[in-house]
Amino acid sequence: MADPDAADHTGLCTELRQLRLHGLHRARTLDLPCLLGAAGALGHLDADPPRDLAVESLLRQAVDRLGESREATAAIRSFGLDPGQKLWKAADRRKSAARAQGVSVETFRKSYELTLIDQLANEIIVLLALSSSNPAQPTPDPSQPTPNPRRPDSPNGTPAGESPEPPAGPPVPEPLVITEQQVADALRTAHASADWDLVEGAYGQCVAIAEDQARFMPESIPAFYAEALGRVSACYYGREEHFILHGLGILANAEHANKITPALFQRLYGDDRFDRFVQYTLDGGQRRRRRPHPFETLVETARRFRDLNHLQAVLEDMPTSCVLGGSLNYGRYFSVRGGLGRHRGSNVDLMIVIPDYRWLDEVIAGVGELRGSARASMKALEQRARVWRDHDLDDGYSLFSQRIQMWTDQDDPIMAWAPNRGEYSLDLRIVSSSVLDWILIADIPKLTANTAGNSRSIRDFCQHDTRGNEHQRSFSGRNQRPTLEVTELADSLLRTHRVYSIHDDRYYPGSVQNLLLPRFNARWDNVPVLSALEAFRWKIIERLRYERRQQPYELQRVSLSHTRLEGFAPHILRNIDNADAI
Secondary structure: OOHHHHOOHHHHHHHHHHHHHOOOOHHOOOOOHHHHHHHHOOOOOOOOOOOOHHHHHHHHHHHHHHOOHHHHHHHHHHHOOOOOOOOOOOOHHHHHHHHHHHOOOHHHHHHHHHHHHHHHHHHHHHHHHHHOOOOOOOOOOOOHHHHHHOOOOOOOOOOOOOOOOOOOOOOOOOOOOOEEEEEEHHHHHHHHHOOOOHHHHHOOOOOOOHHOOOOOOOOHHHHHHHHHHHHHHHHHHHHHHHHHHHHHHHHHHHHOOOEEOOHHHHHHHHHHHHOOOOOOOOOOOOOOOOOOOOHHHHHHHHHHHHHHHHHHHOOOOOOOOOEEEHHHOOOOOOOOOOEEEOOOOOOEEEEEOOOOOHHHHHHHHHHOOOOOOOOHHHHHHHHHHHHHHHHHOOOOEEEEEEEEEEOOOOOOOHOOOOOOOOOOOEEEEEEEEEEHHHOOOOOOOOHHHHHHHHHEEEEEEEEEOOOOOEEEEOOOOOOOOOOOEEEOOOOEEEEEEEEEEEEEEOOOOOHHHHHHOOOOOEEEEEEOHHHHHHHHHHHHHHHHHHHHHOOOOOOOOOOOOOOOOHHHHHHHHHHHHHHOOO
């Protein structure tokens, strides 16, 4: 096991600056006790390689934790880790790193270079902490082939007993463990990654209102904070855990804290200053959904996007597309909440599109590799897939649903300091391209009762623990609750939903269309669905224009037809309503 005390932050920074100046090839003669101690603790000296190669391996491991970013490229060039650059002079390496960062050499020297060295030291300390908490694993021999997992027969022609190539998707970063550190250290790396000023200002505004004697929190203030977080998060794609760490540093600075500690994490996550506002509390009947605290929603939204990126990675070698629905789509950083007592955190609603259901077993095998997925959920998924095949449910009008429990039998490292385990549900709807066309009414050019009919049905092969009622709304916000036809099928349910209804010349999207509406958020598109979604969006807008002409004195919007309208972040709601104003 590695010893986290093998290196201290100040010593590592000093030696990294020395190494950057003299070059990696001088590591054989330089006095680098902290770096060599860390390299030995992490197993880079086990095979007795030269000192410079051990230090180089340590640096590469630390740089890998920065993800695919300009900062990582700049770090690689600063230390000459690119092929052919090891013997470059320090000035040439600095010039190359400054170009990668997109700044002048002098700016890079005074600011970015110091921040990168500081962050690399942090990453080495985290690697030591991770290694200390996990038993050492034998280092694989690169000269020996690595066996691939066996897969069942699949539509790509890979026979059972022969292993296909592993997925070539984006690399999944190692889990980040937040360690106690000075707020100033987190701030340096945060401001080197993104402009956090708007987030800090909006958060300070929320806290100022929470700390005074007012009994009302204007919704526009947390909405402004959510919009600011959404902008900054674009700089952290694939590095969501660093987004959480940097966000914690920014919020801690706004609170005038000096050090990031478990107590600070827990205090901000469950911030009781907001509990006197009715939006942030649970009511007795549980009809209103609790709004999360500012740091809580930052953590919970980022965790779910991290897991969604991992799902994309494990499905990368298969023809799939993903459409994101639910609060992660319309309420990110605003209504995405963690668990509280017996109440679970916000679900993630996804529609996975495959060319046809022959790919179902292959997709299930890929989902089984998703980090954090519960073993019981995966076992149920495999069993229900057999029932699907045995009852020949691939009829062009049925979809396969499965709720996967996340982080119930594994610990999420990023939640080590949190007051809950971070459990939530991933609600998958797997549909073939033909079923998606049926949902999007691709065969009908206009959404009228004369051309499309008064309604259309779809069967949902789902579990018993899913909600049993159907709720629909029109563009004017009117409600109807059609009766569902439900059939028991081998410990599952086969529920017949309305894809849509037209009643009193008003269009009511069904629950499956509501998963797509109103943002049509395709996370990835390996089975082309964007054109089909765009065609359906224009049909919906034309239907809205028709109903506005029929009822000119009513307020009618696409957003009013969504049954989870109360969870929409106001800035997302504003964008949606502006988009249908044609």
